[in-house]
Amino acid sequence: MINLTIDNQQVAVEPGTSILEAAQKVGARIPTLCYLKDINVIGACRICLVEVQGAKTFIPSCVAPVAEGMVVRTNTPAVLKARKLVLELILSDHPMECLTCLRNQNCELQDLAKEFGITEVRFDGAKTEYPADDSSPAIVRDPRKCVLCRRCISVCTNVQTVQALCAVNRGFDTLISPAFNEKLADMECVQCGQCSLVCPTGAIVERDDTAKVWAALADPKKHVVVQTAPATRVQLGEALGAEPGSIFTGQMVAGLRRLGFDKVFDTDFTADLTILEEGNELLQRVTNGGTLPMITSCSPGWIKFCEHFYPDLLNHLSTCKSPQQMFGSLVKTYYAEKEGIDPEDIYCVSIMPCTAKKYECQRPEMNSSGYQDVDVVLTTRELGRMFIQAGLDAANLPEEEYDAPLGISTGAGEIFGASGGVMEAALRTVYEVVTGETLENIDFEVCRGISGVKEATVQVGDLPVKVAITNGLGNARKVLDKIRAGEADYHFIEVMCCPGGCIGGGGSPIPTDIDIRLKRIDATYTEDERMALRKSHENPAVKALYEEFLEKPLGHKSHELLHTKYTPRGVNK
């Protein structure tokens, strides 16, 4: 252990600990801006300066390791003054647009300005005037609000291994952007929004589509239906000020009704449906010698990643559309027919923890109903804003139930929100379909948790089914490279684009870190346990859908409405 003194208090920490972390142990909170635990530790902004006895200059505490006998002061007047100067220089090149900024009241720069007691900016320097990039359906970049912390680059490069962004130029002229000022929409960016999740300011935000939804709700001709993704119920509370891990299912349904949606349905329903289609596709591939391993296809950021970086592996992808898109095509066919509503009048809104879903719904092939199947996607953050704008005190709303039939679901659909959930749901069903026996213990603990690559072998009748589960695209790469090398003998692989799965998606409430992800995962399995039915093939509404409309899994109608194709895209095109 290393012994040192911080603000006159003795503390002993592991070697390699940063001064910043050591200070936390003695209750000294040092402000940070570029630092993001485990993700970005580069010492770029110098907001975290401290005084170290014997050092000639102040030291950035987030990158400086502790040393034996070190004497650190974190809050002398001189230190505070130095930090304030750093902040004022950042602010001198910042548009002060808090009132009209999506990150108003949820911005680390704004918080610092408040904490440091900034009442004026003494320097009136040149301002960077790089134009915004709003080419992407998912996210909008406004470099004027960028503080050059490089968190976005770190997450995109190291976690997602997409590397869509780089620091262009140097010094004052630095710009965070794709090469050659390319638009995000025209290059390999997979629209996952992880950058928007880590950006401390409003420099990268989700595209705000709430106006479209308000307009649809105001239009008396429109029959406005909404579907909510599994993860949203364990996220919405946070967007409204509740503790991470809060479950807001019934409150969310009640609030959506009060906002004026004609029907409140659930993506969990089509998650169950996905299990039937995808489970049967897997069995078919195993029996008929089809391409294995088969890989899940629910996560649109992952799909785009595969199209760009592993186009040679596209035939490994399940042909199943994502639950969101299955829902969209069914609501404008099955549901429209059943209710006698002209599909043209149906406006389908999705609430998703995901920015890539905004991109997915605009893909040209997502028009199986003859219309754009899903009209608009809102992230959990945007739904939170709508609740606030409408004065809905969600915590005190009575809990309500989803509408039938597209709101009826099982615990298996619900766990799609957590990494490993699709696999677990599939195993619950495939086991019973193949063996004809009832599964005794339906909790597949091996599938759960946040680790990047999980592997398991599950005995299903005579067949030992080998599975792998990855979350975060950097982890997906590890398994994909194995497939390329011919070293993967899995049958089935679940890939989720975002770390932790959808509960950590790019449209999640901010902040989202590992601890918060874990709490949302716990909440997800709590929801699963609360459900009366926990196996997709037991969902009565799904059974009825097959009887009344689809006939059978992988049948003709299914292929038309529920399955899709992929496009090899490559890189640097």
Next chain:
Amino acid sequence: MVTCACNASNDELTKQLDRIIDPYRGNPGGLIQVLTKAQNLVGYLPRRVQVQIAEGLGVSLQEVYGVVTFYAFFSLIPRGRHKISVCAGTACYVKGTKMVTKTLKDLLDLKPGQTTPDSRFTLEIVRCIGACGLAPAMIIDGKDVHGRLEPELIPAVLEQYA
């Protein structure tokens, strides 16, 4: 040796670049060396050259572009024989950076980031060059400072550079 290959056909250029890349194929650590050699070959680093290097070394185009734009030594545009760097630091800006760039545009039909068709001049805008007392100023070929510029004085300055 600096050879200019900007007139080589595309296929020929691709082959020559491949010969530069080959020793570093799949090795991101060779990026700076490869870029330096490629610039010596081509004269500058256009997108297609950067793409070929990125793919050869197994890095993203963003990685390459970030390095190219970080070092002033690398250029994204064909370079003329002489580089005019007009100062847009605060002192110069106040005293007439705009006048200087407008005069250069009138005389040479040249905008910042461009090279004249006869490859004589390349124009760029830079931050303070440390000659604030001589504002407005420009520096040619990275060494000759020309200050207290006025529209009438600029043609004589340019004549010194063939």
